[in-house]
């Protein structure tokens with residue numbers, strides 16, 4: 394009698410009460426009783442073969458005396474602030490066999506399995522329209538009959554767990570100082586477009602009980618230069634000088650044979666008065682030691698950087714978004730290109746548990762629309778996503794932001810289909826462009842569990858954290 398607990402006990406003595414009474418419980422398609430509701434994560438049965446029953450869709454089971462009216466049954470969702478979000482009026486019920494333990498004079502009816510979905514595409518699909526409801530994490534699902542509340546369930550993460558928040562810093566870059574932002578045409582437009590993107594991605598991640606927060610901002614491209622010590626060589630120093638000169642200001646360090654690029658970068662930063670932040674890069678496949686970056690803020694005019702150390706070249710990169718952002722290939726995936734590093738270093742907030750989301754006008758080659766930098770041993774480029782305008786222009790259905798955040802939350806650089814496991818419905822499938830209900834928009838319980846392990850409150854870098862107390 395696992396499917397009917399409290400309701401059966403309540404009703405055992407109610408069959409002859411004066412007012413007809415209804416007891417209601419909710420259960421999923423496996424018959425497991427639920428005191429909470431979760432967002433849908435599977436491709437529904439109506440649209441094809443399902444390997445497993447839908448664990449998230451909920452039937453309401455109504456147990457009553459035969460004369461109890463069950464007319465005008467209504468399912469309503471409320472958003473996280475308690476405002477009505479969606480409704481199914483005149484919800485039909487069908488007669489069903491009562492579970493064990495229900496008094497024989499009572500009758501049982503049940504509603505269709507209701508799916509809670511985050512967007513209109515799923516909500517309005519003709520095959521699913523009558524049993525789908527828009528819903529929001531932190532909201533509620535309420536069943537009423539003739540204006541009387543029968544049951545209300547909180548909308549939670551998987552297994553009834555409270556939601557977690559990922560805090561994003563969404564930065565929309567202008568191509569030039571004072572120029573048009575990468576998306577939206579104007580500053581207000583850019584904020585609006587990115588708020589919509591965030592809401593869409595938040596809807597996708599609600600499947601895992603994750604809410605995305607952040608206020609989009611429009612920013613100028615950073616003014617400064619990335620100085621990469623040991624760039625391209627990946628070798629320790631062999632002895633020489635590295636100098637930086639700007640106007641009359643000059644900083645110079647003698648390098649020592651065997652010294653690491655990081656050590657040289659630190660000493661150079663000291664010589665510059667300590668104002669330049671230093672970052673160690675992850676060693677790329679071709680390097681013996683890791684290179685190191687210094688970010689020099691301010692105008693680059695007349696600045697020169699020179700190295701006389703034969704094994705310690707120094708490269709200077711300035712970010713130029715006008716010609717597209719040069720992006721990483723397989724070999725430099727964790728190192729990032731100097732241009733990407735210039736972008737990430739310039740806006741570094743020294744907090745790997747916030748996720749930076751950069752929106753740039755475009756990548757250098759047009760086939761790339763998004764990329765992510767994930768927490769990896771030795772990498773100082775963590776928890777960041779870069780999208781270009783075409784990833785946003787593709788609209789809510791490309792899920793580029795959700796997908797790239799998936800790499801960060803799951804700490805997973807690859808895709809399931811890289812290993813021959815084709816999961817075209819999975820958010821983490823490589824073919825993010827399929828715009829239909831069959832497209833990559835779903836997160837499995839295994840994905841959610843992995844996100845919790847890799848990025849949850851107990852992870853090394855807790856990107857997903859309990860909501861701030863003062864919220865709302």
Ligand SMILES: [Zn+2]
Nearest residue numbers: 796800808823
């Ligand atoms: Zn990907």
